[in-house]
Amino acid sequence: MSTITPQNALIYAMVIAAVADGKLKDTEVSAIDVAVRHLPIFRGYGLDAMQVAVGDCVALLDQDDGVDAALGLVKEALPTDWCETAYALACDIVAVDGHGRQEELRWLEMLRHELRVERLHAAAIERGAGVRYKRLPGDLSKA
Numbered sequence: 001m002s003t004i005t006p007q008n009a010l011i012y013a014m015v016i017a018a019v020a021d022g023k024l025k026d027t028e029v030s031a032i033d034v035a036v037r038h039l040p041i042f043r044g045y046g047l048d049a050m051q052v053a054v055g056d057c058v059a060l061l062d063q064d065d066g067v068d069a070a071l072g073l074v075k076e077a078l079p080t081d082w083c084e085t086a087y088a089l090a091c092d093i094v095a096v097d098g099h100g101r102q103e104e105l106r107w108l109e110m111l112r113h114e115l116r117v118e119r120l121h122a123a124a125i126e127r128g129a130g131v132r133y134k135r136l137p138g139d140l141s142k143a
Helices: 006-019 026-038 047-061 066-077 080-095 102-115 119-132
Strands: none
Touching: 006 026, 006 047, 006 066, 006 080, 006 102, 026 047, 026 080, 047 066, 066 102, 080 102, 080 119, 102 119
């Protein structure tokens, strides 16, 4: 039995994607908040639980081998049919600021392998995230 809930595992996947570039930005935290408030998979999961999970994940990531430990918890806690959901949520977090940085893309690749998301499925998920977070032409603002 896992030490975190499946919903917490989804939060961990998003947090690790968010901090892959070295910082947890407000836009990323806001995107996690929106997901928790509006997606059916988080029904009954409160914002207080989200804040605790974010804090726990950030603390874990500060430890040596924290990413590996967090990945292990995510993999252990997720039902098999939630793996693509975790990947999709992580892709959304990477896409929220308009472009994926190399560190974030490496994290997504690690997550895809760890959760055994098929490459073609992952490509479709990545494409969907990109079109959802497309910017207006000339929008140079930083998220």
